[in-house]
Amino acid sequence: MTESVLVPPAEGRAVLVRAGQHVRAVDVEGGQVGDLFAVAAADQGEYASAGHTRVAIRKLFPRPGDPVLTNRRRPILSVTADTSPGRHDMLYAACDPARYALLGVESPHRSCAENLRQALAEHGFAVPVVPQPLNVFMDVRAGEDGILTSHPASSGPGDYIAFQAHIDCLVVLSSCPMDIVPISVGGITPLALQVGQAP
Amino acid sequence: MTESVLVPPAEGRAVLVRAGQHVRAVDVEGGQVGDLFAVAAADQGEYASAGHTRVAIRKLFPRPGDPVLTNRRRPILSVTADTSPGRHDMLYAACDPARYALLGVESPHRSCAENLRQALAEHGFAVPVVPQPLNVFMDVRAGEDGILTSHPASSGPGDYIAFQAHIDCLVVLSSCPMDIVPISVGGITPLALQVGQAP
Numbered sequence: 036m037t038e039s040v041l042v043p044p045a046e047g048r049a050v051l052v053r054a055g056q057h058v059r060a061v062d063v064e065g066g067q068v069g070d071l072f073a074v075a076a077a078d079q080g081e082y083a084s085a086g087h088t089r090v091a092i093r094k095l096f097p098r099p100g101d102p103v104l105t106n107r108r109r110p111i112l113s114v115t116a117d118t119s120p121g122r123h124d125m126l127y128a129a130c131d132p133a134r135y136a137l138l139g140v141e142s143p144h145r146s147c148a149e150n151l152r153q154a155l156a157e158h159g160f161a162v163p164v165v166p167q168p169l170n171v172f173m174d175v176r177a178g179e180d181g182i183l184t185s186h187p188a189s190s191g192p193g194d195y196i197a198f199q200a201h202i203d204c205l206v207v208l209s210s211c212p213m214d215i216v217p218i219s220v221g222g223i224t225p226l227a228l229q230v231g232q233a234p
Numbered sequence: 235m236t237e238s239v240l241v242p243p244a245e246g247r248a249v250l251v252r253a254g255q256h257v258r259a260v261d262v263e264g265g266q267v268g269d270l271f272a273v274a275a276a277d278q279g280e281y282a283s284a285g286h287t288r289v290a291i292r293k294l295f296p297r298p299g300d301p302v303l304t305n306r307r308r309p310i311l312s313v314t315a316d317t318s319p320g321r322h323d324m325l326y327a328a329c330d331p332a333r334y335a336l337l338g339v340e341s342p343h344r345s346c347a348e349n350l351r352q353a354l355a356e357h358g359f360a361v362p363v364v365p366q367p368l369n370v371f372m373d374v375r376a377g378e379d380g381i382l383t384s385h386p387a388s389s390g391p392g393d394y395i396a397f398q399a400h401i402d403c404l405v406v407l408s409s410c411p412m413d414i415v416p417i418s419v420g421g422i423t424p425l426a427l428q429v430g431q432a433p
Contacts, residue, residue, distance in 0.1 A: 085285065086327035086366040095325075095380040106363065108332040126294075128285035133307040163362045164305065167285040177376045181294040 042226040047150025047209035052200040061227040065192040066220030068211040070147035070168040076203035085125045085167040112198040115234040119194035124170035138215045150209035187220045241425040246349025246408035251399040260426040264391040265419030267410040269346035269367040275402035284324045284366040311397040314433045318393035323369035337414045349408035
């Protein structure tokens with residue numbers, strides 16, 4: 036990997052990934068949920084879209100070999116490898132100040148939505164809406180009856196999910212600050228983004 | 235019902251629903267999928283959001299008694315009744331010109347995304363993005379393995395799903411023009427929107 040960016044606990048970072056390059060989202064210590072977003076470098080109105088991706092792959096989450104589509108139905112990333120137990124979520128919106136308010140948190144609280152905005156702003160980007168992210172290492176399961184159950188992340192130290200970019204894009208990863216609902220294990224810990232020419 | 239609006243086959247229509255009022259999405263002839271959107275009357279940047287709703291209800295689709303949340307996590311509608319077999323979808327993006335192009339359709343084709351824009355424009359509205367809709371009467375099932383399978387609509391003539399509005403909103407219903415993938419049964423047929431004081 037030619038570039039590695041540490042995502043501090045409860046913060047977000049962005050890396051520019053060129054078409055053809057690979058990017059890994061790494062769970063450094065294990066058990067940490069990350070919210071991953073991808074925004075086209077050429078047009079900030081085009082970004083990875085959960086709803087459009089599901090239509091294309093007919094799965095709740097892309098697996099190795101599957102593309103991630105934008106809101107214009109163009110592949111922006113493809114999953115190339117996954118060393119984790121393979122439990123990820125693409126059903127839940129990113130946490131935001133309104134989410135923490137509804138959970139009864141009265142003081143300011145970091146969120147993946149704000150982390151996205153800050154990480155993009157550092158690269159001169161802004162998005163019109165907060166896209167629904169790929170919640171890597173987040174274990175939400177859908178029963179046959181449509182009931183969703185949330186389980187603590189089962190990823191171990193160093194586990195990663197890797198993607199190849201199809202178009203130049205900013206990939207944002209937020210170490211999810213959620214500490215009210217137990218989706219991460221062992222406190223909020225760092226993640227890493229690694230960019231390179233090989234998976 | 236005080237107001238009934240026919241949604242012609244493959245077209246879309248919008249109705250203004252005041253807080254406290256009820257609105258039904260009716261499958262007039264049966265077997266027809268509809269894409270339903272709700273946009274806040276006071277702020278077009280606030281609309282029914284699939285990802286935020288799932289977090290709140292922990293289900294793939296709201297059932298009677300469940301709220302539909304906006305992208306600001308406010309209830310905009312609640313489901314009050316459902317006379318259909320209860321098969322609906324909130325996983326798939328609205329069809330749009332890009333979807334039909336990917337399916338090999340070379341001539342212009344109506345779409346729910348364009349129907350949304352047209353129906354909103356008739357009321358002087360516009361949305362920054364096409365929200366992911368509530369695909370009423372659309373039967374998409376998620377297996378325990380995360381694989382999605384699509385089945386033809388099982389709703390019968392006159393079946394409806396009813397909602398109560400929590401805030402003033404424009405409710406848009408599109409008779410889904412999808413005739414390539416067999417999600418509707420017996421051709422593309424009309425739907426209806428019925429607004430009133432009672433469910």
